[in-house]
Amino acid sequence: LAKTTQPISMDSYEGQEVNITCSHNNIATNDYITWYQQFPSQGPRFIIQGYKTKVTNEVASLFIPADRKSSTLSLPRVSLSDTAVYYCLVGDRDGNNRKLIWGLGTSLAVNP
């Protein structure tokens, strides 16, 4: 199972772009990269998923270099409501989430 490493915490200000990088040196060929967001006392919420290059949705962008040993979640123009913990997960797209190992995540604090 691939292990991910991400910063424990980050600080930002409203309106800034935030980039959270995740390392996954042992990622397997079939593995996809998925990011979840979690607010206090809430369950995690899916943000974005990708395999290579760039994926963009209405919430975020995910940049994955050619070697796929890392990925960067980009949140454009953050607001106070983006303060949350962000988890990077790597796993087989077969879809069995039991294989996913959740690390400590990155606690993002957005300041006014």
Added chain:
Amino acid sequence: DTGVSQNPRHKITKRGQNVTFRCDPISEHNRLYWYRQTLGQGPEFLTYFQNEAQLEKSRLLSDRFSAERPKGSFSTLEIQRTEQGDSAMYLCASSLAGGPDTEAFFGQGTRLTVV
């Protein structure tokens, strides 16, 4: 369908008592997962159902824990003879096997406090 629903949201119990939590997944989702999350940690996988079949249990799930998913719909997680170390947030998630992605939808969790 408004998503994954968990009840109760909070439960305080005395050590040694039994507790049961319920999870109602998104109706068309055939996969259901239970996780446990303690403060400052990521979720830890406990067990997984595909339809009504419990296909895997984590070693974290001691004999005091049991989960069911009758008829492949809602699921219950029971903890017998609760201990203070059982205090945690218990999260349920569901997903669609064979779907285009691995997105799992989580409920809001049940926070258990054992006193």
